[in-house]
Amino acid sequence: MPTIEGLLSPSRTVAELKELRALTGDENGAQRVAFTPLWAVARKWLRGKLAELPGVEVHQDAAGNLWGTLGGASERCLLIGGHIDSVPNGGWLDGCLNVLAGLEVLRRIAAAGTPAVTVRLVDWADEEGARFGRSLFGSSAAAGTLLPADVRNLTDRDGVKLVDAVAEYGVELDRALEARAELRNAAAYLELHIEQGPVLEHLGLPMGAVLGTFGVERHLVTFTGQAAHSGSTPMAHRRDALGGVSKLHLAVREIAVRHGGVGTVGRVVTRPGIVTAVVGEAEMTIDLRHLDAGALAVMFREAREASARIAVEEKLEVAWRRTWEIPPIPFHPELIEMADEAIREVCGVSHRLPSGPLHDAAEVARAGVPTVMLFVQSLRGISHNKIEDTREEHIELSVRALDRLAERAMGWLAYQKDAPGT
């Protein structure tokens, strides 16, 4: 019998990523938007790969998630997840690296005989939300946080409703929450992903263990002053709404730096928005993120206080409207430790970092399943774009690290007596 290492072929993962790219991408990048024909092509291709694995049962759940299950000595399950869907004109790694690295790990485990615990690969349906603007569809259904009524009438740009689009791919929206059954015996969840940020590249490290996903406070802030002629209105008589935006933008950045989070003003709109008029109304988006709920709350409070102070200084009115929020979701401490060890074993050195973007792992963790993620370095920190890239040697390292982590997690689960899922 070959060594465990000998059964794993990380270069096969790189080859399979390229095979998938050729099958479902074009000159503008990946085109595997969930609940569209090319996504179905990718799914069929993945099912073909899973069918070759001895002892692996394959099915699609009520929310459209695809599961490959290798029964083990225990019903307790180790889950390895990812998503094969992409944004339009997407990169060749976001989501599908996770699935294909998981496939390779499952292939290695299956080849080694019946494992101590059940091992399942899951390809979540519609992580990106690219067609209907609702991300994490499949994983939130499995976690039980999806509300079918909230998404039923979401439409794509052609006016097609979500409820009708998913039906074409075997998902009856009103039964989607039945996917919760899939997590019944889940005892650990692992997800590998490209970082989609610049941190690991900046540190010169191939991989990092993810501490959790940031909590997010997302707001629309509007300052109202008085539109006035840019020539006839002396500076002292102005109520320049853009003054509120400029000062609050700089304040938000300082607040983020002070608390070790991130704070972004991504869009500013000026009204009337002409060269010859002082801005009468200015609108800005504010997106605050932190891994710690308390720190996030302080950041939000300080930003509110700053806006009130600035409004007085600038003789403006200010209004806040929350457009979205999610609490921080910390990953499991023991799994983070194991992820760190797996990375050190494969790469020599590891690093712990939070995840700014959300991932399916956040939904699984919210559902109470001990969870961790591995990040592999992104070149230039760019994602959701055809130039998204990661060095092939780093991709191979990441497959090895996921495999090492899976091995550790299986041992951990087999050792636990009164853990969840037993």
Place this chain on the structure above:
Amino acid sequence: MPTIEGLLSPSRTVAELKELRALTGDENGAQRVAFTPLWAVARKWLRGKLAELPGVEVHQDAAGNLWGTLGGASERCLLIGGHIDSVPNGGWLDGCLNVLAGLEVLRRIAAAGTPAVTVRLVDWADEEGARFGRSLFGSSAAAGTLLPADVRNLTDRDGVKLVDAVAEYGVELDRALEARAELRNAAAYLELHIEQGPVLEHLGLPMGAVLGTFGVERHLVTFTGQAAHSGSTPMAHRRDALGGVSKLHLAVREIAVRHGGVGTVGRVVTRPGIVTAVVGEAEMTIDLRHLDAGALAVMFREAREASARIAVEEKLEVAWRRTWEIPPIPFHPELIEMADEAIREVCGVSHRLPSGPLHDAAEVARAGVPTVMLFVQSLRGISHNKIEDTREEHIELSVRALDRLAERAMGWLAYQKDAPGT
């Protein structure tokens, strides 16, 4: 023979303003856009008023300006000007107050017999530039600064070219500069206008003498950084193009205050402009104005320097593109003195202030004609809007002050021996 005061009827001006409003306005305000049918209606109405004045010859010049000429003992001319055209949904005073107050003054002078100098009322064509985006059409033709090739192919929102639109109103574009002949004997130019700003209202004064029109430096400034994910990009790794805009906006305001000018950022555009992305490119308009050319040049230089300093701080690139400029146009010192005296005589107190907006007076002054303007208080500083307003008692004072100024200017011109236009 009645006194001079007795011949002047400022309340008639108020009545005529209301008559014109009823004839050419609707529930949304004034609709006398130049080179459109309602403008022609206003013009015909004005011609009817001028036709009632004894000894006044009326004609339209090659650029579409309407002249009413009362021959005097000398060919040297005192000009009183304004514009009967309005923006769409405009106010009841902007432009036509000048014309109708001038009409009343001309009426008074004509009734008093042959004046010492020739007195001419001019209704400039298309001061606002509302249809084709080119303001001061008629006065710039008379001043010789209009370049027909620059405006020929300007189109309105229906695709009609300026050259064709003006032809319908008797203006052959290639001959428009023949209007320069109208200024041949011009020895002084007077224009009354609503302030369109808050200064006089703030000071509690009905009127002010205008020192000249601001010079303007108008630029489009673009900062370029790197678009990046708002969650995955730590603050220290960002190149936030909006940081350039926010800091430069605040710097421009400080520069304007320091030099006693005005500086406005009226429009900001963010790209990609979404809540989840650090701004990769941000564009801002900058409009700097000052009455002193040297101070304006310093303001511009300081703003450029600030942008370069900010670009280094924020790790951005910055590019400037000048979109428009005009030098400051100071009015005539002796006429400013006379304007001040006329205002004090009528209102008890005067004030000297620059004009932020441009006016036809700027073109006439550029052509070398000694020029001054009178401002009458605007309520709330608002113009180009149906809520534009001025107290009726202030309108009446302004007609009296224009009359007193015209009388002084006639005496001044008659007294001059070797002055321009003799």
